[in-house]
Amino acid sequence: MTLEKEIKDHYLYGHKKFLRHISVDCVIFGFHDNELKVLLLHAAYAQKWALPGGFILKKELMDEAAKRILKQRTGLDKIYLQQFHAFSDPERSTKKMNQQFLKNAGAKIENSWMFERFITVGYYALVDFTKVIPVADNISKSCEWFNINKLPEMILDHRNIFNEALKNLRMQLNFYPVGFNLLAKKFTMPELQKLYETILHKKLDRRNFQRKIMATGIVKRLNETKKNVAHKAPYYYTFDIRQYTQALKTGVAAFVGRRPIKKNGL
């Protein structure tokens, strides 16, 4: 099937497969070189960047739809995924925008379920950067990581969806463990602290951080130190999977959020 045929098919018959009016969009976070990054698609016909997203099959849970999309874009399953907000502006996606897209793609369609209004549900995902093999979808030129402080221009309301995802991740960080999916299997305490500082966009006190994170019980020290470092060799730590999984259900103490978190405060 040619791309043009595929697009036409989706616009003309997609509603037989998917629910009308509802989509999901995924904000995929990765941590690398002390930077928090997000995975974006280059929407070929719009010349802008987009969050990976898609539609919900008629008998599919919304979480399953998000997982399917994540799997397609990253090659990974068993990703940590959190639904965070539904975006419902009636003008967030319009017939006009879709017709422009079709025109750029060389297709012409008069009526489509895609011209109707869409409410999109945002999910954020935390992934191991080193394990992701980014794969573009068929309407995108490429799939790339961006430093969250240097984001390119994005389509529709995707920048706002990203902002809300980051705000929610910061709030969640105070109640739920974060890190297992973002760090290597073993890590030093400074590496873990750097992850928290990068997400929260603020400095944390070293001793307080170590005391509080150890008090949660989700991290345990290994009997092994990091080699080839200039100063005193730091110990390696790892997550206690049993306690970590439990904390995902019940929450941990609110241990880093003492000061106000600024909205969109990057």
Add this chain to the structure above:
Amino acid sequence: MTLEKEIKDHYLYGHKKFLRHISVDCVIFGFHDNELKVLLLHAAYAQKWALPGGFILKKELMDEAAKRILKQRTGLDKIYLQQFHAFSDPERSTKKMNQQFLKNAGAKIENSWMFERFITVGYYALVDFTKVIPVADNISKSCEWFNINKLPEMILDHRNIFNEALKNLRMQLNFYPVGFNLLAKKFTMPELQKLYETILHKKLDRRNFQRKIMATGIVKRLNETKKNVAHKAPYYYTFDIRQYTQALKTGVAAFVGRRPIKKNGL
């Protein structure tokens, strides 16, 4: 229009007015006599209780739909409202359930947009109990307050929606000010503490609570004490509207959530 005609109309032509596949449900919290309460409708044809809910008009923001429903059930506008989760189980509402409802209502319909799958978005609202005049909708016998620890049997997945709302309210309590919509204009520090304790379902230390809540700046002490009390007369306090409104945007310090919050831990 008779009720039977109204119901038939909704099943046959509702999709011309509302979006398909999406609804909203509202968990309305009020605080009275040191009890946290929730407003429920007695679904006449199901003989069970239901959260107030409804559908989204074709050009309406989802938040506006929730406000419209709240206004109809409580008589209030300018209510504090928070979207918290979308529920997407394909079996949460089925053709069979709807046909049973229609049968009980004495109507018979073969095909309807209402038989299709619905994803519902949950909102919770915090209201001034004393100002609410509960109004049942046309398919309900009554609209009543229930203590959250003594809930009746509920339709569909409404009990689960309630549980998630409470979990989210507890989490939000650590970041956003709560109380303005739940308490009288002036209140004593023990009254405010009782509200927090009731929502969190745990005892808080009196001096720590007072210190932390004053540190947020959202509360100010009035130069007036409560009359007719047996012991030392406590001061009245009120919310600082400017600071409170600011804190709704930027968050306050995480000041009561030091210990784990148990999931559904009522």
